[in-house]
Amino acid sequence: MTTPQLPNYLxxxxxxLALSQDEVAFLLGAQSGTQACRHERFVRAPSLETALAYEVxxxxxxxxxxxxxxxxxxxxxxxRAKMLIDRKDRKTNRQSxxxxxxxxxxxIT
Amino acid sequence: xxxxxxxxxxxxxxxxxxxxxxxAMIAHYQPDVMVVENTSIKPFRRFPRIRALSKRIIRLxxxxxxxxxxxxxxxxxxxxxxxxxxxxxxxxxxxxKRFPDELSFRLPPKRRPWMTEDSQMAIFDAMxxxxxxxxxxxxxxxx
Numbered sequence: 001m002t003t004p005q006l007p008n009y010l011x012x013x014x015x016x017l018a019l020s021q022d023e024v025a026f027l028l029g030a031q032s033g034t035q036a037c038r039h040e041r042f043v044r045a046p047s048l049e050t051a052l053a054y055e056v057x058x059x060x061x062x063x064x065x066x067x068x069x070x071x072x073x074x075x076x077x078x079x080r081a082k083m084l085i086d087r088k089d090r091k092t093n094r095q096s097x098x099x100x101x102x103x104x105x106x107x108i109t
Numbered sequence: 110x111x112x113x114x115x116x117x118x119x120x121x122x123x124x125x126x127x128x129x130x131x132x133a134m135i136a137h138y139q140p141d142v143m144v145v146e147n148t149s150i151k152p153f154r155r156f157p158r159i160r161a162l163s164k165r166i167i168r169l170x171x172x173x174x175x176x177x178x179x180x181x182x183x184x185x186x187x188x189x190x191x192x193x194x195x196x197x198x199x200x201x202x203x204x205x206k207r208f209p210d211e212l213s214f215r216l217p218p219k220r221r222p223w224m225t226e227d228s229q230m231a232i233f234d235a236m237x238x239x240x241x242x243x244x245x246x247x248x249x250x251x252x
Contacts, residue, residue, distance in 0.1 A: 006138070012112050016210050041137065 005067035011040040013058040013065065028053050045069065074109055081106035111211045112138065114236070116228050124162045131166050135173050143170045144238045147179035154182070180241050188241035201233035204240065212236070 014024055014036070021033030021040070028036065028050055038044040039054075046054065051062050063070040081103045113134075119126035135143075148155040148163040155163070167177050180188075187193040189200055198219055205216040217227035 006112060009110075009112065012110070012211075015114065018214060 005071055007042045007045075007068040008039065008066045009060075010036070010054060010058075010065060013054075013060060014040070017058070019057075024057065027057050078107050078109050111208060114211065114215075114232050116231050118228070124158060124165065127162055128165055128169060132169060135170065135175060140175055142176045142178060142242070144178045144180065144242045146234070146238060147181045147184075150181050178242055180238055180245075185237050185241045188244045189237070197230070197234075200237055201230060204233050204236045207240070208236070 014021070019027075021036040024036045025031070025033045030036065035044075035046075035050075039046050039050075045066075051066065054065055055062050058065060085100065085103050085107060117127075117130050119130070143166075145163060145166060146155075148160045153160065167179075170177050183193065186195060186200070189195060189203065201216055205213045212232065215229050215232055217229050220226060
């Protein structure tokens with residue numbers, strides 16, 4: 001079983017680089033540190049563009065920076081993959097076998 | 110991995126303000142364990158206000174379902190130094206080396222007799238408690 005993670009590790013990474021919230025906000029192209037603060041306090045999730053900007057700033061992958069969120073999304077995708085597998089696809093061609101293989105792999109993550 | 114670290118300062122009604130900060134941190138991080146300094150060992154080395162604050166923090170944490178572990182200064186020193194004789198600054202240096210990215214630049218210069226203690230030393234005191242707890246836990250035999 002994987003260890004539950006915090007939704008994100010933005011604060012730890014910002015502090016590691018000795019940056020203030022206002023400085024991070026400036027790098028993100030935001031008006032003030034309020035946005036960065038809300039992300040750090042898990043109040044709001046950033047847009048994809050902002051998440052990628054965090055990856056650039058902190059030199060850590062988005063899935064690492066947003067560990068808890070990634071775990072949640074991963075679980076949800078796995079559940080949906082199981083549902084897709086259960087929708088009995090009786091075809092036995094190579095394409096269906098490949099699809100089943102991909103879905104099974106997703107379902108067990 | 111360190112998740113958060115720093116020093117918070119309260120201007121007025123320090124204990125009430127401190128409790129509010131601790132409460133917010135517990136709500137935010139939802140820790141399983143809190144490690145605090147044991148301030149109730151005689152002879153008391155802490156002011157009555159700090160001892161009262163410590164008690165309130167412990168009560169608050171326990172009321173939120175957090176397990177509270179306390180260590181005296183001596184227990185912390187013994188966890189790091191075989192003879193228990195290392196200085197506070199030597200311990201802070203060890204911690205800064207253990208977490209170079211996060212803490213090395215927060216280590217203040219060595220304190221001279223005429224200098225007051227740098228507030229940043231509180232981070233190293235807190236880290237020493239956490240690491241002492243982790244060392245102690247590793248010592249415990251697997252049941």
